[in-house]
Amino acid sequence: MPKPGIKVFAPASVANVAVGFDILGFALEKPGDEVIIREGSSPGLVISLITGAGGKLPYDIQKNTAGYSAYRLLEHLGETDRPLEMEIHKKMPFGSGLGSSAASAAAGVFAVNEFLKSGLSKHEILRFAVEGEQIADGAFHADNVAPSLMGGMILIRDNETLDIKKLHIPHGLCVAVIYPHVEVLTRESRSILKPEIPFKDFIKQSGNLGSFVAAMYTSDFDMIKRSLHDLIIEPQRAHLIPYFYEMKEAALKCGALGFSISGAGPSMFALCDNTGVAQDILEQAKSIYKTKKLHIDTYYSKINHEGAIRF
Amino acid sequence: MPKPGIKVFAPASVANVAVGFDILGFALEKPGDEVIIREGSSPGLVISLITGAGGKLPYDIQKNTAGYSAYRLLEHLGETDRPLEMEIHKKMPFGSGLGSSAASAAAGVFAVNEFLKSGLSKHEILRFAVEGEQIADGAFHADNVAPSLMGGMILIRDNETLDIKKLHIPHGLCVAVIYPHVEVLTRESRSILKPEIPFKDFIKQSGNLGSFVAAMYTSDFDMIKRSLHDLIIEPQRAHLIPYFYEMKEAALKCGALGFSISGAGPSMFALCDNTGVAQDILEQAKSIYKTKKLHIDTYYSKINHEGAIRF
Numbered sequence: 001m002p003k004p005g006i007k008v009f010a011p012a013s014v015a016n017v018a019v020g021f022d023i024l025g026f027a028l029e030k031p032g033d034e035v036i037i038r039e040g041s042s043p044g045l046v047i048s049l050i051t052g053a054g055g056k057l058p059y060d061i062q063k064n065t066a067g068y069s070a071y072r073l074l075e076h077l078g079e080t081d082r083p084l085e086m087e088i089h090k091k092m093p094f095g096s097g098l099g100s101s102a103a104s105a106a107a108g109v110f111a112v113n114e115f116l117k118s119g120l121s122k123h124e125i126l127r128f129a130v131e132g133e134q135i136a137d138g139a140f141h142a143d144n145v146a147p148s149l150m151g152g153m154i155l156i157r158d159n160e161t162l163d164i165k166k167l168h169i170p171h172g173l174c175v176a177v178i179y180p181h182v183e184v185l186t187r188e189s190r191s192i193l194k195p196e197i198p199f200k201d202f203i204k205q206s207g208n209l210g211s212f213v214a215a216m217y218t219s220d221f222d223m224i225k226r227s228l229h230d231l232i233i234e235p236q237r238a239h240l241i242p243y244f245y246e247m248k249e250a251a252l253k254c255g256a257l258g259f260s261i262s263g264a265g266p267s268m269f270a271l272c273d274n275t276g277v278a279q280d281i282l283e284q285a286k287s288i289y290k291t292k293k294l295h296i297d298t299y300y301s302k303i304n305h306e307g308a309i310r311f
Numbered sequence: 312m313p314k315p316g317i318k319v320f321a322p323a324s325v326a327n328v329a330v331g332f333d334i335l336g337f338a339l340e341k342p343g344d345e346v347i348i349r350e351g352s353s354p355g356l357v358i359s360l361i362t363g364a365g366g367k368l369p370y371d372i373q374k375n376t377a378g379y380s381a382y383r384l385l386e387h388l389g390e391t392d393r394p395l396e397m398e399i400h401k402k403m404p405f406g407s408g409l410g411s412s413a414a415s416a417a418a419g420v421f422a423v424n425e426f427l428k429s430g431l432s433k434h435e436i437l438r439f440a441v442e443g444e445q446i447a448d449g450a451f452h453a454d455n456v457a458p459s460l461m462g463g464m465i466l467i468r469d470n471e472t473l474d475i476k477k478l479h480i481p482h483g484l485c486v487a488v489i490y491p492h493v494e495v496l497t498r499e500s501r502s503i504l505k506p507e508i509p510f511k512d513f514i515k516q517s518g519n520l521g522s523f524v525a526a527m528y529t530s531d532f533d534m535i536k537r538s539l540h541d542l543i544i545e546p547q548r549a550h551l552i553p554y555f556y557e558m559k560e561a562a563l564k565c566g567a568l569g570f571s572i573s574g575a576g577p578s579m580f581a582l583c584d585n586t587g588v589a590q591d592i593l594e595q596a597k598s599i600y601k602t603k604k605l606h607i608d609t610y611y612s613k614i615n616h617e618g619a620i621r622f
Contacts, residue, residue: 196510
């Protein structure tokens with residue numbers, strides 16, 4: 001019989017959010033990943049079980065996002081010889097653009113941090129989670145990991161130093177997420193982006209970002225709606241997602257504040273100021289993609305303020 | 312003897328503010344321009360007197376920023392035949408990067424609006440002031456005009472539609488302004504800017520802008536300080552301003568939250584969290600530029616919340 005352990009959940013997240021490529025992301029209530037940590041029988045951290053991953057995730061600590069993020073924390077604490085067993089239960093899709101590897105990394109490091117009662121804050125263990133996600137993603141950026149671990153909507157001033165700010169969330173803000181079952185590889189989705197952008201687009205996009213942040217603090221839904229436009233990334237990536245513009249038009253007609261690509265795609269998100277609009281959008285999505293004979297998953301969520309939790 | 316009229320003041324302003332090229336500006340308490348409007352003796356608006364401009368400003372309404380902004384408002388009101396006399400008293404330097412033409416345009420339109428008791432708000436007459444400044448500047452943007460007219464620090468989501476947001480100002484925020492007497496032409500200062508920017512600089516600069524706005528709302532001076540970096544414009548323009556980097560280093564050593572170019576230059580500004588630091592910076596500036604034998608003007612100011620006023 002396995003020894004008693006602790007169980008944590010870390011949620012999916014939406015990165016980029018139309019106006020903040022690589023610097024903005026928020027946490028969903030669901031889906032997400034679960035990690036269990038308990039005392040092991042031999043020195044060091046081992047992964048004893050992975051479910052929900054279809055055999056795609058490695059058991060090697062150094063190659064597994066959850067394992068590696070936890071390992072880096074253990075190194076930091078001087079506890080790499082501590083006998084620990086980790087179970088990883090993937091409860092969300094891979095390659096969906098919803099921060100699957102970030103959720104695993106956040107859950108892994110948070111579980112160990114809680115189990116060891118290290119006293120470190122979530123902000124203090126964030127770096128290890130980002131290092132964990134880096135194994136899957138190749139880049140060191142926190143726009144999925146930070147919200148998955150810490151909750152809320154997080155703006156990252158600087159990815160290198162993980163200088164972050166949790167933004168104010170207006171009451172009522174919620175999100176409709178649509179995940180069409182097509183494969184978009186993050187690396188590929190990133191590699192198609194042009195290395196330079198027109199100066200005038202930079203100015204316009206800056207206006208949208210600045211006013212979006214100001215509008216969040218003032219619960220100014222009208223300005224959130226006017227701000228949520230991506231002139232830079234979305235036009236370069238939309239073709240990777242089947243019927244993106246058709247879905248976007250439908251979402252905006254339903255009353256979405258904004259609609260764009262979640263992370264590197266193929267998931268799409270609509271920010272909404274009320275549940276009814278978000279539910280309407282998901283109904284529309286089901287109807288549209290049914291006629292296209294393309295399978296989708298849909299998620300309704302408020303902004304998740306807590307991020308990774310013990311449960 | 313001239314008929315009684317009304318007298319207004321519109322302040323200088325600092326545009327760009329390191330993180331918001333063309334989309335961010337704030338108003339100073341001084342210097343600024345004064346405009347007097349009174350009833351005229353023949354139909355239409357005429358400029359009867361200009362002082363402080365060294366003969367450089369045209370009396371032709373269609374070519375004068377204050378005159379034209381007022382004229383556009385009169386057109387809007389169907390009052391172009393109204394007999395009106397305008398006096399313009401320039402009380403700030405031209406070509407300083409402190410929004411001199413914007414202050415004139417703001418004063419011109421505001422004076423007429425007050426005199427006619429049109430009932431239009433400052434936001435409603437903003438467009439005419441921007442059109443007035445456009446005569447001098449060539450571009451339609453509100454990053455000087457909006458703060459000069461409306462006060463505070465203003466973020467412009469979109470210059471075309473003049474979709475703007477007045478930001479929260481943390482208590483204690485103040486500014487030191489240094490105007491070295493060299494000529495920098497706005498058009499030239501603009502023409503040297505590269506038409507494209509590296510994508511990675513766009514991301515970093517977005518992080519700085521977003522976190523600056525968030526930090527303003529939360530009075531987070533530490534984050535304001537970490538955010539106030541211009542990776543895009545300042546490196547391209549600094550060489551136009553004598554001893555810019557020497558002055559910047561001195562200002563940061565004094566404790567400035569940030570230091571950069573005001574508008575198109577040559578003025579420089581330091582945002583500070585207290586008066587003492589701002590005064591120290593101005594003393595340093597006097598000392599530095601004295602050894603360089605370059606004449607400067609210096610201004611200390613809080614953020615001016617009112618903008619154009621009747622007095």
